[in-house]
Amino acid sequence: MRVKMRIRRFNPEADSKPWWGEYWVDVEESDRVLDALHQVKWYQDGTLTLRRSCAHGICGSDAMVINGRNALACKVLMQDVGDECQVEPLRSMPLIKDLVVDMEPFFAKYRAVLPYLINDNLPAEGERYQSQESRARYDDTTKCILCAACTTSCPSFWANEDYIGPAAIVQAHRFIFDDRDAAADLRLRVLNDVDGVWRCRTVFNCVQACPREIDVTRAIGEVKLALMNGLED
Amino acid sequence: MATSSSRPYQGKLRYGAPNHEGRIWLFMRLTGLVMFITVVFHLLYMHMAVGVENITFDNIDARWSGPAGVFWRLFDASLLFIGMAHGMNGVRFSINDYVHNKILNFLLTAAVYGLGLFLILLGTVAIVLGVGGLGNLFQRLMG
Numbered sequence A: 001m002r003v004k005m006r007i008r009r010f011n012p013e014a015d016s017k018p019w020w021g022e023y024w025v026d027v028e029e030s031d032r033v034l035d036a037l038h039q040v041k042w043y044q045d046g047t048l049t050l051r052r053s054c055a056h057g058i059c060g061s062d063a064m065v066i067n068g069r070n071a072l073a074c075k076v077l078m079q080d081v082g083d084e085c086q087v088e089p090l091r092s093m094p095l096i097k098d099l100v101v102d103m104e105p106f107f108a109k110y111r112a113v114l115p116y117l118i119n120d121n122l123p124a125e126g127e128r129y130q131s132q133e134s135r136a137r138y139d140d141t142t143k144c145i146l147c148a149a150c151t152t153s154c155p156s157f158w159a160n161e162d163y164i165g166p167a168a169i170v171q172a173h174r175f176i177f178d179d180r181d182a183a184a185d186l187r188l189r190v191l192n193d194v195d196g197v198w199r200c201r202t203v204f205n206c207v208q209a210c211p212r213e214i215d216v217t218r219a220i221g222e223v224k225l226a227l228m229n230g231l232e233d
Numbered sequence B: 001m002a003t004s005s006s007r008p009y010q011g012k013l014r015y016g017a018p019n020h021e022g023r024i025w026l027f028m029r030l031t032g033l034v035m036f037i038t039v040v041f042h043l044l045y046m047h048m049a050v051g052v053e054n055i056t057f058d059n060i061d062a063r064w065s066g067p068a069g070v071f072w073r074l075f076d077a078s079l080l081f082i083g084m085a086h087g088m089n090g091v092r093f094s095i096n097d098y099v100h101n102k103i104l105n106f107l108l109t110a111a112v113y114g115l116g117l118f119l120i121l122l123g124t125v126a127i128v129l130g131v132g133g134l135g136n137l138f139q140r141l142m143g
Helices: A033-044 A104-112 A132-137 A155-159 A166-176 A184-191 A205-209 A216-229 B020-054 B057-065 B069-098 B102-142
Strands: A002-009 A019-026 A063-066 A069-072 A084-088 A095-097
Touching (some): A002 A033, A069 A205, A155 B069, A216 B020, B057 B102, B069 B102
Parallel strands (some): A002 A084
Antiparallel strands (some): A063 A069, A063 A084
């Protein structure tokens, strides 16, 4: 199939503002948007800059806005985007070049929720055992690959970049509800802020955007309830 | 960066301490639920049972001064207070989301609160004094 690719371009050394580049590519229906972008970069315009690594939906580096929706370019098939495919960098992030945005503000928020196991008590038997039920409690939020598709799809984040964002809350949820971890109170203190979970307006854009199909708004709701009621076993 | 908490996980953490924003979140949820019932009832009653064409000054006056007058005044008061508080807070949310200039943010929030309190006052006068009472009050105020 022949598809018109409309790609948001920006070269900070030459352009004063972003512009739309248009390219025609021949792709298979089973090709992904990433393949179409490769066609442009490899055969038409080598200056097109994008970030991608594993190209199989695991590393989370090629999140972008495809036909208005946040998605991973390596997971969206050309047959599902139609004859015209519009690709833009993630919204509300500092733009570096073309489709590449500066992820540092995003990772700063990720670090703010202490996304690692904290427990000073040594395990009794050499390792920390966990029941299947306890593991299932936070299973959904372990799937996050930090692609930023959710956070940059959130109108609260567009309006106010101080908002910690759904991705950081999902990562906090993964440890808050892990019964081997002892620092839930530290994380909840970070999230109990006007720019923490309370800026979430339950718009559900994050749920639509998540390429890992995490129930993001539910996770945020569970953190809100933990703040209201405390945590229970 | 804080790297440790020496307190082991003990099932129920003591952190159930919502702050101001948390309490407002709960308030919005609860008033939303209450309004879901009262507003739907209000719509069904006024627009279906009474009929839009019959909602007049006299109709409301009769309802408020009839045998169930106290109930209707309390019901309308709940719509007024809960609706205004929920709505004003919703506008405050929007202002906080979008207006980052502190002075403009304060002025807009103050304007919303001022307008909201004025409307609540107006509605309260009507509910307490009755439909005609409001007119009489205006007449007296105007001399």
